[in-house]
Amino acid sequence: MTMTYKTIVVAIDGSKEAEWAFKKAIQIAKRNNAKLILSHVIDLRSFAAPFELYDSTAVKRSEEYAKELLNGYQQQALD
Structure with missing residues (x-):
């Protein structure tokens, strides 16, 4: 019996x-x-x-990096 995958998360x-x-x-x-x-x-x-404050600039940079990363991988997957 061969196993098939319907959804793959990476x-x-x-x-x-x-x-x-x-x-x-x-x-x-x-x-x-x-x-x-x-x-x-x-x-x-x-x-x-220490008091649950965070640097919103660093968070925004991380979010932008994540978006660029995901977009690049998405493009590769579609090619």
Whole structure:
């Protein structure tokens, strides 16, 4: 019995390991005609100061980086 996948989720962070996982996920998704979901998580706790204040500029930069990263991977997946 061959297992088929309907949905594949891959986490991306710009690392070489994530790039490898992404390329492998594309191969598996194409082979199974599956949906590919890209995920990138921003841990806002890393921006927190002692009293739960955070640097909104750093958060915005992280969000922009994540959007660029996701858009780049999305374009690769569609090619």
